[in-house]
Amino acid sequence: MSDTPILHTARTEPDQLQMDAWSNEPLLVSLEMGGANWPSSCRAGTCRTCVGQLHSGTVRYALEWPGLTMEERAEGYVLPCVAYPCTDVVVQQGY
């Protein structure tokens, strides 16, 4: 993967906010910068306060094992505080 940051777009559901989402910034930071009122606590991938579900797009994790099960990840659940967008994403807050 290239180290050059890539600019993607993030959109939140159901409030339809749209914001820039750089590939080298945690998705949570982009959501906050874009005005989303997104809950967070640990900001380290363990407490799950920030959990959301991807409706489209993909993310990667800098952590080896963020606090989600394989099944949750397969269902599209993400922890935006430690997730980095690989594509444009549409994400819904909550579990």
Ligand code: FES
């Ligand atoms: S804020 Fe704790 S897991 Fe994201």
